[in-house]
Amino acid sequence: KAGVTQTxxxxxxxxxxxxxxxxxxxxxxxxxxxxxxTPGQGLQFLFxxxxxxxxxxxxxxxRFSGRQFSNSRSEMNVSTLELGDSALYLCAxxxxxxxxxxxxxxxxxxxxxxxx
Amino acid sequence: DAKTTQPNSMExxxxxxxxxxCNHSTISGTDYIHWYRQLPSQGPEYVIHGLTSNVNxxxxxxxxxxxxxxxxxxxxxxxxxxxxxxxxxxxxYNIGNEKLTFGTGTRLxxxx
Numbered sequence: 105k106a107g108v109t110q111t112x113x114x115x116x117x118x119x120x121x122x123x124x125x126x127x128x129x130x131x132x133x134x135x136x137x138x139x140x141x142t143p144g145q146g147l148q149f150l151f152x153x154x155x156x157x158x159x160x161x162x163x164x165x166x167r168f169s170g171r172q173f174s175n176s177r178s179e180m181n182v183s184t185l186e187l188g189d190s191a192l193y194l195c196a197x198x199x200x201x202x203x204x205x206x207x208x209x210x211x212x213x214x215x216x217x218x219x220x
Numbered sequence: 221d222a223k224t225t226q227p228n229s230m231e232x233x234x235x236x237x238x239x240x241x242c243n244h245s246t247i248s249g250t251d252y253i254h255w256y257r258q259l260p261s262q263g264p265e266y267v268i269h270g271l272t273s274n275v276n277x278x279x280x281x282x283x284x285x286x287x288x289x290x291x292x293x294x295x296x297x298x299x300x301x302x303x304x305x306x307x308x309x310x311x312x313y314n315i316g317n318e319k320l321t322f323g324t325g326t327r328l329x330x331x332x
Contacts, residue, residue: 108263137319147264147307147322160319194263196320206252206271206311209320211263 106130108197108212116218122183125215129176129197136178137209138170141192150193153178154200185219192216222246222310222321229327238295240326242308245289251312253284254320255293257304264307264322267293303330 109128117123129136137152137160149162153172170180176197182189196209225243232238244253252271256264268275268282270291275282281294295302307325 139320139322146324147320149319149321152319162319196263206254206269208254208266208269209256209264210266211256214263 108195108210110193110195110212110215112215113213114216114218116220117185118220119185119187121185122181123185123217124179124181125193125195125217127178127180127195127197127212129178129195130210133197133199133210134176135198135200136172136176137196137198138178138180139194139196140164141194141214142190147194150180182217187219190217190219222251222312224308224310224321224323226306226308226323226326228324229329231329231331232295232298233331234300235297238298238302238328240293240295240306240308240328241290242292243290244308244310247288247310248312249288251310253282253288253291253308253310255280255282255291255306255308256320256322257302257306258325259304265304267306298328298330300330300332303328 111126135154138150141147151161156172167183172178192214194214196211198209199207223246254269255267258264270282283292305325305327307322309320
């Protein structure tokens with residue numbers, strides 16, 4: 105089956121610009137979460153969506169936002185880009201937690217964002 | 221947030237078993253323990269997860285301590301392709317708190 109697809113794979117933007125990243129989860133997965141990975145901070149949680157609702161948000165400024173569509177595809181947006189936003193942005197999908205059972209997460213290959 | 225402690229790095233010989241430890245003393249009774257690994261230039265890859273009893277799949281085995289405060293990921297026969305950073309974590313079981321918190325992980329080096 106198809107995995108988690110993230111587009112684009114690579115992106116170069118200028119400070120002050122905004123960027124939109126896309127994530128298509130595995131078919132049937134309703135939970136989509138986003139992570140930022142940098143050499144200094146490691147993997148950090150950005151936010152998680154389930155059935156178009158944001159259920160949880162990490163400690164990132166309001167410049168980082170996201171949304172999920174009815175087909176579970178998700179986008180994240182970063183406005184007013186700063187040099188420190190250069191990172192690998194990862195999307196993960198999961199069936200989510202149903203009852204007392206937990207499911208594993210499938211990650212995409214990420215979008216490498218460079219801000220110059 | 222989930223708090224885990226793992227050794228920064230480990231080495232193992234090819235074709236030998238590897239035991240990767242993880243301490244998670246603040247885990248609650250309903251949190252599942254997850255393991256992921258990340259190869260260079262790739263996103264993390266799901267390895268295995270479990271709640272109480274030991275778990276096996278085609279990639280690895282997960283041994284969970286009786287008090288659930290620690291677990292061990294077991295690669296039965298390491299290959300060069302197993303060289304990666306391994307993370308253990310546990311999503312908190314609360315609707316509205318579904319996220320993975322990653323520590324620094326264990327960098328596993330496989331010696332040919």
